Amino acid sequence: MMVQRPRGTRDFPPAAMRRRLALEGLLEDVAQRHGFSRVQTPVFESLDLFTAKSGPGVIGQLYAFQDKGERDLTLRPELTAPVMRMVAEEMRNETKPLRLSYYGQCYRYEEFKKGRYREFFQYGVELIGAHGPLAEAEIIALAVNMLDACGLENWELRIGHVGVLKDALSGLGLSDEIDASTGEPPIASAMRLLDKGDDNGLATLFSKHGLNPANADPLRSLASLEGGMETLQPARELLSSMDGVSLEALDELETTLNALSALAPSPPSLAVDLTVARGLDYYTGMVFEVKVPELGGEGQVLGGGSYRLLHLFGLPDLDPCCGFGLGFDRVLLALEAQAAASGREETVPGEHDTRPLLAVIPFKIDAQEILPLVGQLRASGVRVELELRGRKVGKAMGWADSIGATCTLVVGPRDIEAGQGMLKDLSSGDQFAVALNVEAVKEAL
């Protein structure tokens, strides 16, 4: 066998690539309408960038290496940290807030499966230098508008606020200092257990830190709330019943949700879920995620929220920021599954180029005779493909059909003498002579 693609990577032949470009274009178009501008960072970075953000534990999943100068580098596993690095390195003087979008491949050394590859593509945005409910609503609205624009159906948006549970947990007396035995703060452990619905684990944790396990009950009630805006009131009541617990986070969340409903169309499903913790300790405020049921266990297609990372780069005054990452490959998988199920013609809106495609067929003539026309037609915006193999007319028609041409222009010796060519509309079969100049041919298309 020949050399194969490395495990966990993919090739994208032309048809797949057209689809991907269409999706990227749609996302970027929406981003631009929200004032976001595209940036790009290197595919490899200093290893320190990611250990600083996510801890040394990430190294096991990185494509890390040393260059010839023995610098520790790694292929990037995600794009938020590189963008933050760039902001700190290049954009300190720019007017804030910054609205940045990005797209590119990322690399993680892990087992791959449907929707999970070693080389994958992430699209995302960051809003830097503004925070609070309005900034958060802007970010969610952008996400909603993007998913709406690409034609995704049946997706579920879950919005939470890590502050609600964090405040409640610290109000109960849990510490946010790292516990040496678990490597993470007890508060973070509790959030994770709540997210998983692991009641026993939670009770154990409470006992271990000298708290009455019964204190976990209102938290469980809080965590199990489900629904839309209507869950805010019971949440408010539960929080009020606990001593020393602030309602500030909940108020913020309500403001965000109200702003969102004005900024974007209603998603197919919206749930307020206070356990959307995203497992990350740098999230500080609103957090949200989008799932698509069709994808099963790998169904999360988008996730984000408010986080503190810029202090790592000496810019604490710009924290917190807000943004999200979108799993480009997973969105595409979901769209493909939905298109197949519904028989939809286009998987991604706009993936098919509907402009006319003219196949120019030089027949028994020196191709040089018509090259000027080909060049001029292309320069004037027409898609033109030239027959390059000297096929006979019959074969050339088959070729034109198979490349998706809408029209053919056959130019043979007789035509050259008459200063014309035979133009044929492949869908109707109509055929007629046209003069060999740009205006006449464009007119005939």
Place this chain on the structure above:
RNA sequence: GCUGUGGUGGUGUAGGGGUUAGCACGGCAGAUUGUGGUUCUGCCAGCCCGGGUUCAAUUCCCGGCCACGGCCCCA
């Protein structure tokens, strides 16, 4: 990290210890030479890799690689 199933031309497949390894799609060429998407003919092209068992392995066994799924994890 654990685990299930599977790998036959470019694609989809049949077969099976000794075969000219079958079929379909595709690509290329032709059917008396300037008009396609129908038909006919010919050609191109394959048993994932390595080791073992055997007179003989594409077929059976083991390992690897790759593919598809389930758990764990997922910045």
